[in-house]
Amino acid sequence: MPFSETLPAVLIRALQERGYAEPTAVQAAVLEEETVGRDLLVSAQTGSGKTVAFGLAIAPELMGGAERMPQAGHPLALCVAPTRELALQVKNELAWLYAPAGGRVVSCVGGMDPLAERRALAQGAHIVVGTPGRLRDHIERGNLMTGALRAVVLDEADEMLDLGFREELEAILDSAPEGRRTLLFSATVPREIATLAASYQRDALRISAGKEGGQHRDIEYRVVNVAPHEIERAVVNLLRASDSPSAIVFCSTRAAVARLHTNLGERGFSAVALSGELTQAERSRALQGLRDGKARVCVATDVAARGIDLPDLGLVIHAELPKEPETLLHRSGRTGRAGKKGVSVLVVPPNRRRTAERLLMAAKLKAEWGEAPTADEIRAKDRERLTEQVKAMVAEEADADDLAAGRALLEEAGAEAIAAALLKVLRAPLPAPEELMTVQEQSRPARPQRELAPGGGEGTWFRLNVGRDGQADPRWILPFLCRRGHVAREEIGRIRIMGRETRFEVAPQVAARFAAAARRPDPAEPHIRVEPLPAGMSTEQSDRPKRHYRR
Incomplete structure (x- = not known):
């Protein structure tokens, strides 16, 4: 009409x-x-x-x-x-x-x-x-x-x-x-x-x-279950998996916005921050950066829940849940505007599940529950995107100088090596996806600590530069070690929390792989270092029973 x-x-x-x-x-x-x-x-x-x-x-x-x-x-x-x-x-x-x-x-x-x-x-x-x-x-x-x-x-x-x-x-x-x-x-x-x-x-x-507070037909609602200490990593993977030109990530406080904005920047995202403490000029520059395409991600408090209209905003992420259903609706309403489709994702750790359910029910919303994209899924998607990008580049007409240089390279290196090098160059600026624990791993209880088959051996000992003085706690140390070293829970043995450091045991068959993975700094927790325990240092008195590992 x-x-x-x-x-x-x-x-x-x-x-x-x-x-x-x-x-x-x-x-x-x-x-x-x-x-x-x-x-x-x-x-x-x-x-x-x-x-x-x-x-x-x-x-x-x-x-x-x-x-x-x-x-x-x-x-x-x-x-x-x-x-x-x-x-x-x-x-x-x-x-x-x-x-x-x-x-x-x-x-x-x-x-x-x-x-x-x-x-x-x-x-x-x-x-x-x-x-x-x-x-x-x-x-x-x-x-x-x-x-x-x-x-x-x-x-x-x-x-x-x-x-x-x-x-x-x-x-x-x-x-x-x-x-x-x-x-x-x-x-x-x-x-x-x-x-x-x-x-x-x-x-x-x-x-x-339209229905007050009802489901917006142009917005798809999703809920991703995450471990309590992996909310930020889940945000990274959600941003990496999305094809949206721009996205908004909502936090509840200015401090949370500042922290997440800094961490996303360190990971390689072009991000801006938006909160009430900024001047109007700073807020206007941040929004203009998104509109111009100079920034892709806006990390914001609820000051951005109303009145922000970005034409290409296809993704809203609730890194922290809002307190009211109306705020959830207004946050989500930054996408799905003027007939365009959008996605609103709630990042929910186990202790916030009931809160999320109540919010969705009060707002009269239906959401699909699942897990955040995995690193393997993102890498697979990257291959598809980069392949299409290369095909589009090949379809463009090249000038004579580029063709001559291409022929010389082809004779010297071969087509397969050149294609692989091109993909590597295109992939280099992309932020690395995060390795996340699955829902099953999050909810799985620790296996009983028991002596395994006779003939097993001692594990290899490592240490963290965080102890009781730094509020070290086995409840977060064990998931951290699994994530940092790419090992399973059952491959971590005794853990000894001391005043200024924590010593722990890793199964001998995965110790070398653990050491290589743990040596790389974690952008989310760069202050935590993992290193092998020097030979001869005492490892007695542990918080977990002694375990023998199968060879």
Whole structure:
């Protein structure tokens, strides 16, 4: 169904130039004949196109029947959003929509220069978009005149109330003329939103564009089970396995964001961080890096759960689970936008399984449970990707110099060696996949410590530079050794935790392989070193019974 012909032709052209062939559900709903001139209370899923929806809904108040906007003066419409990112995104959306009609959109958000905003307001605007606190401040200082307002839009109204902006919203609405239209857009309509609507709207039309809190048909939800100490490694493998041009990884705290961002950078990922402690300029640069393709991964707190719109974002990873189902929905809603498909993955250790189940149930979501991609699966996928990449390169026409150099190489090294070298060069920049324990290995109880068949031998002893003083604990040391040395649990023998170091025994038949693997530093725990125990050093008194190994 095409856009309504009642819209000004200049707006329809702007939509077509932007690639909008037909309206989304929420856009079609707000353009129905019965909505004209009425207050609206709209619930719609994130990513459903509601910014364009309310931009079109207020067109009669802004333009009437004209094809051009009047000269900019005191604003005709005010749009309020909970966060800086969302407010700036709304400004950008409304700017391209109304630019052909001569519309001028000004933003007023926390973290930006208030003097520059005051000058912009003084030059005149048709639409002002901002955050509650900054808008109220400009109104009280006389910088923002609200007497000419014909429409007020509250975007993500539920989030603004959750953030404690009720007083600011009421002050803004009280300052607007009584005859204006008031449009409330919210993912859900809890009691607080209904109360606000009843106080500041007149005979509002209730519109529900899709099921509240229901499953977004363009988002596939998955849950991966991981060992408690392998969450970060699982994130690495999820990113490596994905074909998405960009991804967001959510953490609960600023400290967790900083740690994961640093570790992903050390592993070779082009990553940016986004959290509340950054300035607006830093946050804008981070997002622009993702849009430009200079960065592929954004590690963020829930400050990015709303108002971040990246066209090529196909993957959302919840490295740490959110506390509320609404936050899960909004985090996940960064993907699967504007009809594109996306994947939302919850990384869940055993002690968080019930929390994950409750979150999914409360959000009315169905998810596929499984394991994170393994290193072997990622290597196999790499072979397929690189092979296709090489085929595409071969299909391109080469110039004479390259062909001559290629013939010389072919005579000297052979086709197979050249192809292998090319694949090696293409693979070199890719971050290495992580070796993960399987779910069975995570849940399998340790085998009884017993003497094996007579004639067995002593194991080979190693040591870690972490002991009781560094909170060494067999519950994490044993999985760590298995992962670091690529051995099974039953191939680790006695463990002796001392004050400043830990000594442990490895089965003799795998000791050389263990030593070679453990010698390589672990990017996640570079401070932990593993080395053979010097000959003659005492290994008495252990935390595990003595074991003999079959030869």
